[in-house]
Amino acid sequence: MIALGCDHGGYELMQEVIKYLEANNLEYKNFGCHGESVDYPEYGKLVGHAVAEGVCEKGILICGTGIGISIAANKIKGVRCALCSDCFSAQATREHNNANVLAMGGRVIGPGLAVKIVDTFLNTEFSNDERHVRRISQIED
């Protein structure tokens, strides 16, 4: 189950992400918003809690820049939210950081790239290398 959250700045791009998830039969839980003007921290935290508490395995967050919503999500213990605007970062953050939430900027990237980033993020496994496990445990301290 993938937790989704966005503000008004990310709403349009989130509809493209939803199309991708549905086309690939991937289950999601949409925490909103639904296009209205909202405050992004609420959605970052809702998705962060869903992932940290194990309700959802991963999360996807979108605001205008992806910055505010990723900062909010990263306040939740256990969340490793990575703001990505390219596929290399999406792959690396799964392999190295075991990122469990992806953030993107709806006013930064287009739908074609965003869907590729989502696809990369969801289909890349954590490397489990000892050095990466050690470094992640240092973040959690």
Ligand code: RB5
């Ligand atoms: C909302 O206008 C905008 O501030 C928000 O979407 C986001 O970019 C914040 O980081």
